[in-house]
Amino acid sequence: MEKFRAYRLTEADKRIRAEFVDCTLDDLDPGDVTVRVAYSSVNYKDALAATGKGRILRRPSCIGGIDFSGTVVSSTDPRFRKGDAVATTSGEYVGVSHDGGYSGYARVKGDWIVKLPPGLSLWEAMAYGTAGYTAGIAVVRMEHNGLKPANGPVVVSGATGGVGSVAVAMFAKLGYHVVALTGKQTESDWLKKLGAREIKLRSELDLSKIKPLDKATWAGAVDNLGGPVLAWMASTMKENGVIGAVGLAQSAELHTWVLPFILRGASLLGINSGDSSNDIREMVWRRLATDLKPPLLKEMARTIPFAQLPGVFDDFINAKINRRIVVDLSE
Secondary structure, three states, X not given: OOOEEEEEEEEEOOEEEEEEEEEOHHHOOOOOEEEEEEEEEEOHHHHHHHHOOOXXXXXXXXXXXOOEEEEEEEEOOOOOOOOOEEEEOOOOOEOOOEOOOOEOEEEEOHHHOEEOOOOOOHHHHHHHHHHHHHHHHHXXXXXXXXXXXXXXXXXXXXXXXXXXXXXXXXXXXXXXXEEEEEOOHHHHHHHHHHOOOEEEEHHHOOOOOOOOOOOOOEEEEEEOOOHHHHHHHHHOEEEEEEEEEOOOOOOOOOOOOOHHHHHOOOEEEEXXXXXXXXXXXXXXXXXXXXXXXXXXXXXOEEEEEHHXXXXXXXXXXXXXXXXXXXXXXXX
């Protein structure tokens, strides 16, 4: 039986041992669909799992990688056939309680993957990964709640991160006036290249004096930080403005007021990409292949060989990554 490499995470004595191992298909967890993995990606969740900085693993040992794209080699699920191009992102199980995408092959349930639409390559699917898919859901849900370019500007916090940078590029492509909120002034030129009309530095905000209602400024907002920044966004929303809450990089707490919601009709949407129905996933992926695809998607990610995977996790933890990372499993 063919052997292939996988990157296995094992918890022992409250520490994570991460290592390359040789596997066969018999070593993989059961599933309906077997995929020859072409690419995976690196997300903050992957870095937490591989370094042990977060209690991510749900069992003693598991092949890591919450994302992957590849080609179906066998399937007992009638929705998928040999040769189909498929991908999975944002799942609840893959890479934490079920063998994941850091592997030459993956075997998963059909409900966990999506057939890639025309116009989207296997590499592009992982250039998006969980981050890009999450940004796509945010855009779709915000538009469903009434957001459109004519309503006014959209602000994106954590704009240099995976979700933030893709959101900036997507909104810009759709014709929105995008304001990128960042703590990294050195990335201003890159953010403008992605489509941001304005750059706003977090140091410009006085988050110690957030008003219940401040100047109505934003028609929409995507927040990756939580805490005071999200509270500030709520206080500065325009009439019927829409906020997509995506992350908690700054704080999991939120202290705000009811006034923006009952006097201005602001909406706060929680964006949970890990619990999407199949219909939603397929619809979002279709848009990722068409009108939401950033023109600079190839420049928004860099590709590393599988062998270099262990060297990038600490950079994620230490916030030294400013592009998406695609992992090439073809070696």
